[in-house]
Amino acid sequence: MAPGPQTAKQAGLFDGLKGLINQLSAGSSQQTKQIKAHTQGITRIAVSHNGTRMISVGLDMKLRLWDLTSLREIASFDVYTDRMSTMGFSPEGKMLYANASPQATLGKGSGTFYMWSVLNGQKLLKLDGTQDSAIFSPNGKMIAYADRNSNVVLIDPKTGRHKFGLRGHRSNITKILYTPDSQFIIASAKNGAIVMWNAQTGREACRFVGHTDAVTDITLLDENRLISVSLDGTFRIWDVASGHQVLYGSQLGRTSNIRLVTTNSHDQFLTVESGEIRRWSVDGRELNKYTYKYPHQMATIDISKDGMRALIAYTSDPTLYWVDLNSGQELNRLEAPGTSVYTAQYFQKGDIAIVGMGDGTIQFWPLVKKED
Numbered sequence: 001m002a003p004g005p006q007t008a009k010q011a012g013l014f015d016g017l018k019g020l021i022n023q024l025s026a027g028s029s030q031q032t033k034q035i036k037a038h039t040q041g042i043t044r045i046a047v048s049h050n051g052t053r054m055i056s057v058g059l060d061m062k063l064r065l066w067d068l069t070s071l072r073e074i075a076s077f078d079v080y081t082d083r084m085s086t087m088g089f090s091p092e093g094k095m096l097y098a099n100a101s102p103q104a105t106l107g108k109g110s111g112t113f114y115m116w117s118v119l120n121g122q123k124l125l126k127l128d129g130t131q132d133s134a135i136f137s138p139n140g141k142m143i144a145y146a147d148r149n150s151n152v153v154l155i156d157p158k159t160g161r162h163k164f165g166l167r168g169h170r171s172n173i174t175k176i177l178y179t180p181d182s183q184f185i186i187a188s189a190k191n192g193a194i195v196m197w198n199a200q201t202g203r204e205a206c207r208f209v210g211h212t213d214a215v216t217d218i219t220l221l222d223e224n225r226l227i228s229v230s231l232d233g234t235f236r237i238w239d240v241a242s243g244h245q246v247l248y249g250s251q252l253g254r255t256s257n258i259r260l261v262t263t264n265s266h267d268q269f270l271t272v273e274s275g276e277i278r279r280w281s282v283d284g285r286e287l288n289k290y291t292y293k294y295p296h297q298m299a300t301i302d303i304s305k306d307g308m309r310a311l312i313a314y315t316s317d318p319t320l321y322w323v324d325l326n327s328g329q330e331l332n333r334l335e336a337p338g339t340s341v342y343t344a345q346y347f348q349k350g351d352i353a354i355v356g357m358g359d360g361t362i363q364f365w366p367l368v369k370k371e372d
Helices: 006-011 016-025
Strands: 033-036 042-047 053-058 062-067 072-078 084-089 095-100 111-117 123-136 143-147 152-155 162-166 173-178 184-189 194-198 204-207 215-222 225-230 235-239 245-249 259-262 268-272 276-281 286-291 298-303 309-314 317-324 330-335 341-347 352-357 361-366
Touching: 042 084, 042 341, 042 352, 042 361, 053 084, 053 095, 053 352, 072 111, 084 123, 095 123, 111 143, 123 173, 143 173, 152 184, 173 215, 184 215, 215 259, 225 259, 268 298, 298 341, 309 341, 317 341, 317 352
Parallel strands: none
Antiparallel strands: 033 361, 042 053, 053 062, 062 072, 084 095, 095 111, 111 123, 123 143, 143 152, 152 162, 173 184, 184 194, 194 204, 215 225, 225 235, 235 245, 259 268, 268 276, 276 286, 298 309, 309 317, 317 330, 341 352, 352 361
């Protein structure tokens, strides 16, 4: 167990990340707090919705739950992998979950979904045979995951019982998402198909037809519009109710790691590609782009909710860069001598970066623009 700073504990300065924000913002941009979280490098981090809890997974194949009020470890779990395709907290914050990537376990499609109690660390659920996608519904009443047969399976998180399976895909599922009201589920696949079902009845509602190759990401622009990107080099905007295509754009590169980021503004979205991040208007115009310093050496990227700034680290450079995506300006940098940045998360309720390091530490870095 890794204790937090004793002086901070005695002074009662920490109140989750809200307390960290207040404390770190009073100091210089290079002042950080850190905890020794794992015996090896940190591969993924997630923070609860209210900013009081954090989970981390490392190369030591441990998943750890942290209290951000005291910076103390609450519980540790053996997960037998360092690669989680998804992990986070249930909407009400009472449960934490993690889905081990199939590529990190034995056999095709043999990922594992775990769920534990945040209160006492008790294991509540373990599901074998999952693919990369596994999520909670926004209302917290269901878990949806992709199985090895390309079905979307719905589980009651309280009982672990199957509700039903959603059939319709004939290829591995790449992404699952719920509509904000939890009434519908949309899933994309490697053959280019996108299907939506009624989550209450299990019936297929509509299909979004157009992509000719694997769909790498889907996300909702708002409650009425869906965006998708594909290895066919296109992005498309769809009407959710009808499944009709609203917009077609063919300017994307044909790379496997393209993902989508929506912003607080409903009239723009970003594509995170192999060499750059591009901003688009919903009418298909490219507004600007940010080119990576080392395009083929990406370690981690995280983008702020407004889509204006990003945290970027490279495998060959022991530095975390905080950049303005519009101007391309470097706002600041976190130097990591003697180690390297493995993962970084932009904490959306305050200007703090949560940074997982190669030496097993987690650092909390105040995002203060450097002085010229």
